[in-house]
Amino acid sequence: MYAGVCVREMQERDLDAVLAIEQSVQAYPWTRGQFADSLDAGYWCQVDEADGELRGYAIMMPAVDEAELLTIGVAATQQRKGLGRAMLGGMLELARAKNMRRVLLEVRPSNMAAVALYRSAGFSEVGLRRGYYRDASGSEDALVMACELLDGTNGAGEANG
């Protein structure tokens, strides 16, 4: 587990800092409006903040008994220290506590860091959406990944955390 993890709910006042991280680490960043809409919609929006510095964020959208991880990002200076895994593990715990059956996500297959993070947290590949993302050459497929929460087979998030 990331030693200094300090997760709290995202507030509207965090949006400048969240957007600054998003724009520096994501090849295709979300807009401010997308983050604001997620807050307004009541999605589960979390940030990690230490000593007044916002270091990461994650957003999950609940839907009946499934939740979808919409985005996760860690500031470039904080990457590869376990924060992404800790934040994702916290989101999975929240989903489990809210009796979600599973968590789904879509990811670019070219995003090797994210795919590796998700696999290490217990996600496996369950499908492909062809041409889902735009990219420089036109479009890129989306890998659909799922983490089953209620069948007792996916403790990997905690075990690795």
Ligand SMILES: CC(C)(COP(=O)(O)OP(=O)(O)OC[C@H]1O[C@@H](n2cnc3c(N)ncnc32)[C@H](O)[C@@H]1OP(=O)(O)O)[C@@H](O)C(=O)NCCC(=O)NCCS
């Ligand atoms: C994906 C991301 C959130 C990972 O955050 P992080 O804090 O750096 O990840 P962690 O340090 O917790 O790493 C957990 C595991 O993920 C994998 N991983 C993370 N970064 C990796 C990299 N650059 N290359 C390969 N694997 C990587 C590894 O399996 C790692 O475990 P290990 O360090 O024991 O080998 C971060 O790279 C990021 O913000 N990327 C840009 C935003 C993005 O692509 N988000 C996902 C799509 S919305």
